[in-house]
Amino acid sequence: MTTRKRNTAAFTFLSWASFGLAFIAMYIGIYTLEEPLPVKGYYAVCAMFLTMSSFVLQKTIRDNQEDAESFKKRNTGAFTFLAWASFASALLAIFIGIYNLNQPLSVQGYYAVTALFLTMSAFVLQKTVRDNKEDADRNLTVEGQEQG
Numbered sequence: 001m002t003t004r005k006r007n008t009a010a011f012t013f014l015s016w017a018s019f020g021l022a023f024i025a026m027y028i029g030i031y032t033l034e035e036p037l038p039v040k041g042y043y044a045v046c047a048m049f050l051t052m053s054s055f056v057l058q059k060t061i062r063d064n065q066e067d068a069e070s071f072k073k074r075n076t077g078a079f080t081f082l083a084w085a086s087f088a089s090a091l092l093a094i095f096i097g098i099y100n101l102n103q104p105l106s107v108q109g110y111y112a113v114t115a116l117f118l119t120m121s122a123f124v125l126q127k128t129v130r131d132n133k134e135d136a137d138r139n140l141t142v143e144g145q146e147q148g
Contacts, residue, residue: 018120022117026118050093051119054122058123
């Protein structure tokens, strides 16, 4: 019996590559920014906060969707609220910083697009990793049933 995988190797590679490129682009931009170290630190922390909150939010949304189907909850309402609030706070913080950045619009645009790219790629990567793990677990179960 052949099981269907949700993500091709190419899509998995694309997920990892786009996340890596977005992450690197953001931090190269921060490193080369002609601002004092505290300003660079603000952007670095906001970028990390945005990345981590994207991962947590995507996982929470998917857990809650799956839990509605199985009637068992992994995430409390408080944790779900925290996931949404931290994501919104991170997104707001980075865009407030970009808006207030004393740089040309082209530089501000670079940071805005990179922040959105980093956010999207974090969501896609988290989904891809989880899909691939679930597919691998399912394949082990199917192989075990065929051998048994």
